[in-house]
Amino acid sequence: MPLSITHPVFIRExxxxxxxxxxxxxxVFAFPLLGVFVLLFLPLPVLFYRLKIGRNSGLLIAGVSFFILVLMAKGVALDTLYFGLLLATGMVLGECLERHMSIQKTMGLASLIGAGVVFTALMVYTIGQERTLSALMTDYMNQSVSIARQLYPEIGMDQDMIQTLISSMMIVMPSMFMISFMTTLWLNILIIKKLLKLKGITIKSIEHLNLYKAPEMLVWAVIGCATALMIPSDPVKIFGINCLIVLMLVYFFQGIAVVSFFFQQKNTPMALKGFCYFLIAVQVYVLILVIGLGFFDNWIDFRKLSASRK
Structure with a gap:
């Protein structure tokens, strides 16, 4: 039974x-470069106490934290809205995990909700600012680059290079957001699994993440997006490349699951596992190899999941 909001344990937690x-x-505010990575874990306090204490605790943590953020920022901006989205994401993940949804459904539902909220918020924000979305995002990118150059003046980039970078980023910005958001979801699920395990709590839907497998129909989506890149139409190409980038992340998750599965099967030492994961993070060729491993797992079935199900 959930604790009353006046219960001392509820208040303390x-x-x-x-x-x-x-x-x-x-x-995030004191160390911007480090903050980029720390921000990934903003949903975690909401998620943890949502599962530990209940829905009311999660809502209060998310609501009060966002209200304090608005006061600190002296208003609502794009960054503030993104922080709010991450806080709300903790609640969404908590609801999905409490209902024992599969990892595929949890990731899919949370990603769709996140994308929908961001799209709606951007539309409302642009209407309020009386500017186009393209102009708003270009100004935001220029401002971000300007702040980065002030904080780290050793980064030598001329104006032409900056404009080229911004133009390229504008094309793939939707997929970059989805990659960042889905990675945040995955990391928080991994960490909450460890935290709950320390408390002696097991959630079956995330107990065996190394058995994760993307829906087989996504193979056709990859083929469709690759075909779209060959169509002589810029909007179609932009749509195709953004979808393809997101799908590559999905198969990266599957590839990592395959790697983790064999590490567990072979009782690989922690030091060796850490080195391999570090190599995947810093070496783009190894990263591509893991994506390929996840993609071809649909046919080769490296973990023999089909046989085990039968």
Whole structure:
């Protein structure tokens, strides 16, 4: 039975969750470069206390933390809205995990909700600013690059190079957002699994993440997106390349699951596993290899999942 909002344990745990969110804010604002990585874990306090104490605690942590953020930022901007989305994501993940949804459904539903919220928020924001979305995002990119150059002046880039970079980023910005958001989902699910395990709690839907497999129909989506790149139409090509980038992340998750599966089967030492994961993170060729491993797992079935199901 959920605790009453006046119960001392409820108050203590909820305040602890809010403090964790504020600490993440502090790191993001004080150390912008480090903050990019720390921000990935903003949904975690909401998710953890949502599962531990209940829905009311998660809602209070997300709501109060967002209200404090608005006060700190002295208004609502694109960055503030993204922080709010991450806080709400903790609640969405908590609801999905409590209902024991499969990892595929959890990731899919949370991603669709996130994309829908961002699209709606951007439309409302652009109408309020009386500007086009393209102009708004271009200004945002220029501002971000300007801040980065001020913080790290050793980064030598002339104006032409900056404009080329911004133009390229504008093309793939939707997929870059989805990659960032889906990676955030995956990391928070991995960490909450470890935290709950320390508490002696097991959620069956995320117990065996190394058995993850993308829906087989996505293979046709990859083929369709690759075909779209050959069509002589810029909007179709942009749509195709953005979808293809997101699908590559999905198969990266499957490839990592295959790698993790064999690490577990062979009882690989922690040091060797850490080195291999580090190599995947920093070497683009190894990263592509893992994506290929996930994609071809649909036919080769490296983990023999089909046989085990039968």
């Amino acid at each position: 909820t305040l602890t969750g809010i403090i964790f969110c504020l600490l993440i804010y502090g790191v």
